[in-house]
Amino acid sequence: MKIHKYERKYKRDKFDCGKAPLNNYIQKNATKDIKNGACTCFIIKNDEDEVIGYYTLSTESIPIEDSPIEFQKKIKYQYVPVILLGRLALDKNHFGKGLGKFLLVNSLKRSLDVATNQIGAVAVIVDPIDEEARQYYQKYGFTLLPDSGRMFMSMKTIENAFREN
Numbered sequence: 357m358k359i360h361k362y363e364r365k366y367k368r369d370k371f372d373c374g375k376a377p378l379n380n381y382i383q384k385n386a387t388k389d390i391k392n393g394a395c396t397c398f399i400i401k402n403d404e405d406e407v408i409g410y411y412t413l414s415t416e417s418i419p420i421e422d423s424p425i426e427f428q429k430k431i432k433y434q435y436v437p438v439i440l441l442g443r444l445a446l447d448k449n450h451f452g453k454g455l456g457k458f459l460l461v462n463s464l465k466r467s468l469d470v471a472t473n474q475i476g477a478v479a480v481i482v483d484p485i486d487e488e489a490r491q492y493y494q495k496y497g498f499t500l501l502p503d504s505g506r507m508f509m510s511m512k513t514i515e516n517a518f519r520e521n
C-alpha cells in the first residue's frame with residue numbers, strides 16, 4: 357500500500373468510514389481546503405483510484421497553559437507550535453487490516469520529518485471526533501490535554517518510537 361498526495365481526480369463519492377463529518381470532508385471540503393492552504397491531505401487508494409483512507413495535516417499553535425506541564429517549564433512563549441493531525445479516516449470495508457495504523461504511523465513520520473528538518477513543532481495534536489476515536493489515539497500513546505478535548509504526542513516521544521522500531 358502506497359501513500360499518495362491527495363488529488364481531486366481520485367474518486368471519493370463512495371467513501372464511507374461510518375462517520376458523516378469525515379465522509380463529507382473528503383467528498384466535499386478537502387479540495388477547497390487544500391487549494392486554500394488550510395491543510396495538506398494524504399490518501400491511500402485502490403486500483404480503481406477510489407480513496408480508501410486519508411489524513412490531513414496543518415500547522416497549529418496552542419496556548420502554553422494548555423500544554424503539558426513539562427513544556428510549560430521549558431518553553432517561554434505564549435503559544436506552542438504543533439502539527440495538527442486534523443482528520444484520519446478509513447473506509448469501513450478496510451477496517452481491521454492495519455491500514456488505520458499505517459496511515460497514523462505515516463502521518464507521525466511525516467510530522468517528525470517536518471519538525472526536525474523544516475518547521476519547528478513540539479508535538480502532534482489530534483481532535484478526536486468521538487469517544488471511540490479518543491480510545492484509538494490513546495492506544496497509540498496520545499494523552500488528553502486539559503479542557504480542550506484535544507490529544508497530544510510530543511515529537512520526542514515520536515522520535516523515540518521510531519528509533520526503537
Ligand SMILES: CC(C)(COP(=O)(O)OP(=O)(O)OC[C@H]1O[C@@H](n2cnc3c(N)ncnc32)[C@H](O)[C@@H]1OP(=O)(O)O)[C@@H](O)C(=O)NCCC(=O)NCCS
Nearest residue numbers: 373444445446451452453454455456457485488489491492
Ligand atoms: C480509526 C480507524 C482509522 C482505525 O482503522 P483500522 O484500520 O480499523 O485500525 P487498525 O487495524 O489500524 O487498528 C490498529 C489497532 O487499533 C485497534 N483499534 C481500532 N479501533 C480502535 C478503537 N476505536 N479504540 C481502540 N483501539 C482500536 C485495533 O484493534 C488494532 O489493535 P491491534 O494492533 O492490537 O490489533 C478507523 O476505524 C476509522 O476510520 N474510523 C472512523 C473514523 C474515525 O473515527 N477516525 C478517528 C480520527 S477523528
